[in-house]
Amino acid sequence: MPVLVLTLGDVLNERxxxxxxxxxxxxxxxxxxxxxxxxxxxxxxxxAANRSYAMSADVTSETI
Known part of the structure; x- marks a missing residue:
């Protein structure tokens, strides 16, 4: 499980x-x-995932 959690954390940082x-x-x-x-x-x-999705929503609302 630690490997999965670290991988997901890295994906969020890359995003x-x-x-x-x-x-x-x-x-x-x-x-x-x-x-x-x-x-x-x-x-x-x-x-971190919640903050990532909130950032995504902010970017989407700015482009509309």
């Missing part, structure tokens, strides 16, 4: 970089929390 935004989540912190307490790592990932 932000494509839009010229800063990283959404620190991969090092995500790795530590995912290994120590997986629910906290997953919550961090969910928070």
């Amino acid at each position: 932000a970089a494509e839009r010229g935004r800063p990283r959404l989540i620190s991969i090092a912190r995500l790795a530590i929390w995912t290994l120590i307490l997986p629910p906290i790592g997953i919550a961090m990932l969910q928070s």
